[in-house]
Amino acid sequence: MHSQETHLTEIEIEDRLKQHGYRLTAPRSVIVEAVLRHNRPFTAEQLVAELGDGPDAIGRATVYRTLEVLASVDVLTRIVSPDGHPSYISGAPGHRHHLLCEECGTTVTFTACPMNDLIDTLATDTHFLIKDHTLEVFGICPSCQESRS
Ligand SMILES: [Zn+2]
Numbered sequence: 687m688h689s690q691e692t693h694l695t696e697i698e699i700e701d702r703l704k705q706h707g708y709r710l711t712a713p714r715s716v717i718v719e720a721v722l723r724h725n726r727p728f729t730a731e732q733l734v735a736e737l738g739d740g741p742d743a744i745g746r747a748t749v750y751r752t753l754e755v756l757a758s759v760d761v762l763t764r765i766v767s768p769d770g771h772p773s774y775i776s777g778a779p780g781h782r783h784h785l786l787c788e789e790c791g792t793t794v795t796f797t798a799c800p801m802n803d804l805i806d807t808l809a810t811d812t813h814f815l816i817k818d819h820t821l822e823v824f825g826i827c828p829s830c831q832e833s834r835s
């Protein structure tokens with residue numbers, strides 16, 4: 687199975703931003719650090735709550751805008767978490783999908799895309815020009831299965 691550890695660093699994200707003409711400004715750097723602290727899906731509002739207090743508080747609009755920038759340079763993926771909330775998960779750039787535990791949020795990223803045959807068939811049958819797709823897989827991780835029994 688081609689699952690992949692995708693531990694990004696702030697340096698890698700900074701490089702990625704630079705390649706796309708963005709600078710890692712001070713507020714963006716604080717947001718990137720907060721993003722990297724999450725190894726499970728998080729919502730924009732969670733980050734707003736984490737960063738919105740204190741003397742160096744970062745405003746909601748900046749958080750939302752920066753998350754969109756990070757998604758646009760492909761180090762953050764928008765997903766729908768098992769409870770139905772729009773969430774984000776960080777990861778190394780490239781085509782990727784996620785397997786999520788619906789009890790604890792543990793996330794496994796996999797890069798082996800199983801959709802190619804289906805997409806070829808769909809394109810042939812419908813004459814759509816297919817541009818992209820999402821696939822999320824939900825389940826119960828081994829440690830949550832254990833604590834259930
Ligand atoms: Zn779990």
Ligand SMILES: [Zn+2]
Pocket residue numbers: 781782783799800801819821
């Ligand atoms: Zn895919």
